Structures are given as structure tokens and as C-alpha cells.
Amino acid sequence: MHAEIRIQTDDFDMGHEWAACRKRCAGSAGAVVAFGGLVRDRAQDDSVRGLYLEHYPGMTESSIRKIVDQAATRWNLFDVVVIHRVGQLAPEDQIVLVLVASGHRANAFTACEFIMDYLKTDAVFWKKEARDGSDGWIQATAEDRQRRQSW
Secondary structure (H helix, E strand, O other): OEEEEEEEOOOOOHHHHHHHHHHHHOOOOOEEEEEEEEOOOEEOOEEEEEEEEEEOOOHHHHHHHHHHHHHHHHOOEEEEEEEEEOEEEOOOOEEEEEEEEEOOHHHHHHHHHHHHHHHHHHOOEEEEEEEOOOOEEEOOOHHHHHHHHOO
């Protein structure tokens, strides 16, 4: 299985990543599933002006690698790409891409959802949201933790 984890400040091109995944799979994949996360412009009743993400190089990649490895032990996967942006982001900016290829759609869909649920709770990031009402650090929600526990 090919697995790629990138933490970066630059935006990514989902079409380019999709094409590269298909090329690596060389016809063996029957399904490629992608999740693209965006920065929202609202949080509760406040407008969001931006999101700042910090990470600890090495530790963040290691935490994501564990998630990907766990998914690979549960489902037959051919290719996994996780790209997560850090730094200052604005509403509508892309923040994360999870791309999963497998022989069958059920494995690709389920593994992609699993990886995303674990990213929300276990990946090492610090997120600070700039809101009109007040700025604040974001943590995993009860719903995030519940989704993770369901696995």
C-alpha cells in the first residue's frame, strides 16, 4: 500500500492528487474516495474571520501515520493520501484532503470516514479560531469523540 502524509502551508489541488492516485493504482483500484474539508465562515452564532493551525513537526505526521496504519489493518487499501494544511487560513480555504483507493467502494468509503473521524480527535494539531465575538482554541467536540468511539 502506498501511504502519503503531508503537512503544509500551501494549498493543494484535489484534481492533481486524484490523478496521481489513479496513476499509482494503475487500474487495480475499483474505487477512489475523497474527503475535502473547508474552513467554515460561522461557528455557533459568530462569524469566523480565520483559522490558525499549529503543529509539532514529526509528532503530527507520526500521529496521522498511526491512523492510516490502523485503517490499513482493517480494510484492504491500495493508496492513502492525507494532506493537512497549517498556518493562517481564511473561510472557504481548503484545510484537509483524505484520499483513499481500494478494490471496492465499501472499503474506500469506510476507511476514508474512519481516517477523518480519527484525524478530528487524535491528530496532533492546535487550532485557534478568530471570531467576531472572541478568539478561541478549538478542541474535538463530544460528537467528534462519539464518532471515534463508534469504530
